[in-house]
Amino acid sequence: MEILLGKTKEELREVARQVGLPAFAAGQLAQWLYQHGASHFDEMTNLSKKGREALKAHYEVGRSAPLSSQHSVDGTSKYLFPVRGGGQVETVFIPDGDRGTVCVSCQVGCKMHCAFCMTGRQGFHGHLTAGDILNQLYSLPERDRITNVVFMGQGEPMDNLDNVLRATQLLMADYGWAWSPKRITVSTVGLQKGMLRFLDESQCHLAVSLHNPFPDERASMIPAEIAWSLTDFIALLKRYDWTHQRRLSFEYTVMQGFNDSPAHVRELCRLLGGMECRVNLIRCHEIPDSPYHPVPERTMEWIRDELTRHGITTTIRASRGQDILAACGLLSTKETEPVR
Numbered sequence: 001m002e003i004l005l006g007k008t009k010e011e012l013r014e015v016a017r018q019v020g021l022p023a024f025a026a027g028q029l030a031q032w033l034y035q036h037g038a039s040h041f042d043e044m045t046n047l048s049k050k051g052r053e054a055l056k057a058h059y060e061v062g063r064s065a066p067l068s069s070q071h072s073v074d075g076t077s078k079y080l081f082p083v084r085g086g087g088q089v090e091t092v093f094i095p096d097g098d099r100g101t102v103c104v105s106c107q108v109g110c111k112m113h114c115a116f117c118m119t120g121r122q123g124f125h126g127h128l129t130a131g132d133i134l135n136q137l138y139s140l141p142e143r144d145r146i147t148n149v150v151f152m153g154q155g156e157p158m159d160n161l162d163n164v165l166r167a168t169q170l171l172m173a174d175y176g177w178a179w180s181p182k183r184i185t186v187s188t189v190g191l192q193k194g195m196l197r198f199l200d201e202s203q204c205h206l207a208v209s210l211h212n213p214f215p216d217e218r219a220s221m222i223p224a225e226i227a228w229s230l231t232d233f234i235a236l237l238k239r240y241d242w243t244h245q246r247r248l249s250f251e252y253t254v255m256q257g258f259n260d261s262p263a264h265v266r267e268l269c270r271l272l273g274g275m276e277c278r279v280n281l282i283r284c285h286e287i288p289d290s291p292y293h294p295v296p297e298r299t300m301e302w303i304r305d306e307l308t309r310h311g312i313t314t315t316i317r318a319s320r321g322q323d324i325l326a327a328c329g330l331l332s333t334k335e336t337e338p339v340r
């Protein structure tokens with residue numbers, strides 16, 4: 001059966017036509033799906049009973065509750081959602097005062113094979129539809145507390161850009177949550193085709209997984225570097241205007257002996273100097289059989305202070321949900337014990 005979650009209002013017009021509902025019912029359907037978060041057609045009480053029965057015969061709303069959940073001592077929650085095409089993905093809700101950020105997944109597994117990431121070890125098993133992506137928000141128990149969405153869960157968003165853009169457009173639609181693009185951040189390791197299109201078609205924030213300023217060292221951890229080097233994509237990013245609505249950030253997981261030396265910091269300053277951007281320093285989380293290890297807190301602070309001294313806005317990102325394997329690089333739908 002066809003799924004309605006993920007369809008635009010224009011596409012819902014065709015659905016309405018096919019089941020014999022008047023054209024204006026498309027607006028009502030869109031409101032039920034995207035504003036009221038309806039799970040069943042029976043909730044759509046301003047549609048005729050006959051129309052609802054016809055919808056049930058041919059369509060599904062497309063909502064699926066999480067299969068399981070884990071809750072961290074720091075308030076972070078992690079959910080396992082089923083994916084319609086097969087497989088499961090993890091979604092993380094991170095409360096912080098009035099802010100509620102959801103980290104969504106966009107693929108089952110991932111093709112990028114980044115060496116520091118548990119998802120990268122799973123291999124690729126499929127793309128999520130826009131409906132699968134939105135279900136992680138609409139079926140989240142904390143749905144009413146969501147203020148921001150980051151595409152930093154499982155999968156590479158630029159490798160599934162059609163569905164990622166569609167999901168963001170539905171969040172921003174006046175018949176959806178009417179969000180500003182400022183509330184949405186899309187991350188990437190740097191895929192040329194997807195990033196070029198994203199830069200031209202989206203006003204959402206962009207977060208680039210940098211992690212090392214030297215191309216050969218970065219390539220040893222992020223294979224995508226070989227196809228499109230950071231020197232080329234940073235040159236491209238410098239041609240765009242980041243001073244207004246859209247924000248550019250670089251994610252930098254600090255790993256002992258790999259990217260924490262004065263030479264790395266100098267090269268970061270050279271690469272990013274003069275750019276309107278921010279650097280988020282992330283604590284490294286150990287995963288089994290990984291050569292990457294965390295640095296002491298004083299090293300994180302030293303890197304932050306050096307970058308800041310050179311005019312690069314830099315923050316140390318709080319690590320959330322480590323005890324439930326919900327922190328950066330730890331998402332995996334395979335059962336795995338954290339390394340202590």
Ligand code: SF4
Nearest residue numbers: 110112114117120155
């Ligand atoms: S870090 Fe992101 S792009 Fe790299 S393997 Fe993990 S999920 Fe994929």
